[in-house]
Amino acid sequence: MAFRGFGGFATSGLIAAAILWSFATTDVELSRLMSAGPRIADFLGRMFPPDPTVMAEIKKGSAETLRIAILGTLGAVILSVPLGILASETMVSPAVFRSIRTLLAFIRAIPLILVAMLMVGAVGLGPLPGIIAVAFHATGMLAKFYAEAIDGVSRAPIAALESAGAGALVRLRYAIWPQMAPVVARDTIFRFELNLRESLILGIVGAGGIGFYIQTYVRSFQYDKAASVTIAVVVMVIAIEAINVALRRRFT
């Protein structure tokens, strides 16, 4: 095993302590889980058959979620281009890229749902706070990816253009961009997929999209309708994943 010597012993002890502490202080009543069997069956029973009459709501909600993901991704791309350049080790001074990277790490550390709640408070209910939240949250990752794409290119063609007398922006355009373009395309599509998945639940805090209906139907005990929406969400995620796999293959 990997746990050897005193360090290994201490690690094992720490993990055991963490698990014990969680159990002891969480009030896990296993007896309740046992006796809940019939209730769970009843709950699942009420989800079947899924109610197909909510198709109109599903369409409306999915379309809004898709719009939030598209516009949120667009916003993130617009923010990530300048921030990505400023976070690149090879384009700016260490003081600049270090502070921008720290800023991006902070942005990444704030969960999307939290940003969305704050935005709902700031601009009101609807898709707009969702779009702003997605754009903000996604920038934390996308700008970092763009910076890594810039830093990951081969240096030789850049030196060649420098030798030919081309300035920094011209080198970015003709030596760096052609090399990083497929990486940027892949990263952006990947982030779009994440944005779509994550914005499915934004409706729960009132930031628009299909999550609103899940929340509404669950709260009003209409589990058959909630089941229909859940199936729609699963279908949407699988479809988007399939499309992305196909798209990613094109960018090599």
Next chain:
Amino acid sequence: MSTAVEVDDLRFAHTGADLPALERVSFRVSAGESVALLGPSGAGKTTLLALLDGRLQGWSGRVSVLGAPLDPDLPPPSARRSDTGFVFQEFALVERSTVLRNVLNGRLGRMSPLRALMGSSTKHDLEIARTVLADCGISDLAERRVDSLSGGQRQRVAIARCLAQEPRLILADEPVSNLDPARAGEILALLAGAAQARGATALFSSHQPDLARRFAQRIIGMRAGRIAFDVPTSELNDDATAELYREVEPIPGIGLRAVS
């Protein structure tokens, strides 16, 4: 005869290196001359060529290229950089771009930055690109992406890009060491011929004495950052060449240095 390159008592050390990469280097190349830098790996050939290309700062001594002194601490302005063309050992092409785009990249230093960013090449630029593609025998490859080409074809593209700069001085760092012997002769003949046809000065490095002999009028031998000899090609003798390549014996406390 005017002077293309003049180097006087040049010394350069890479950051953090114990020993200088170049020391007491002095030589001069006349305009239109074709000169080979000969020597083993680590002799300082690449460093010297990059320095003459204006890509290294922090050296001492006096260096003048095409009649104007280089600043030891500042890269030269872009117009001057265009006058000096460079051919890299590893081709240094943008792999995902077309051959034509790579050749047009050689024109970027001759355009205003705005025009370059807009991507609007003039008729004149395209004409030059077509001419150099034809000179390098790759007109039919213009629309191909570089990542689909062979090594020999790639170096032809790199030479075409260099010629598109309309350089008065061509520097080439081991331009054929990645190619098979037959291809190597072809490509050096192309490079030397193109330089001569344009009246440009050529300074190329090589670790192969026979190639240096075939394509240079003069040979400068380098070893451990210093110039070992500087002779017309006809006077190059085998003993001097062998001496360049003699095994370097490590001396405790001094590191890599020739025993002499």
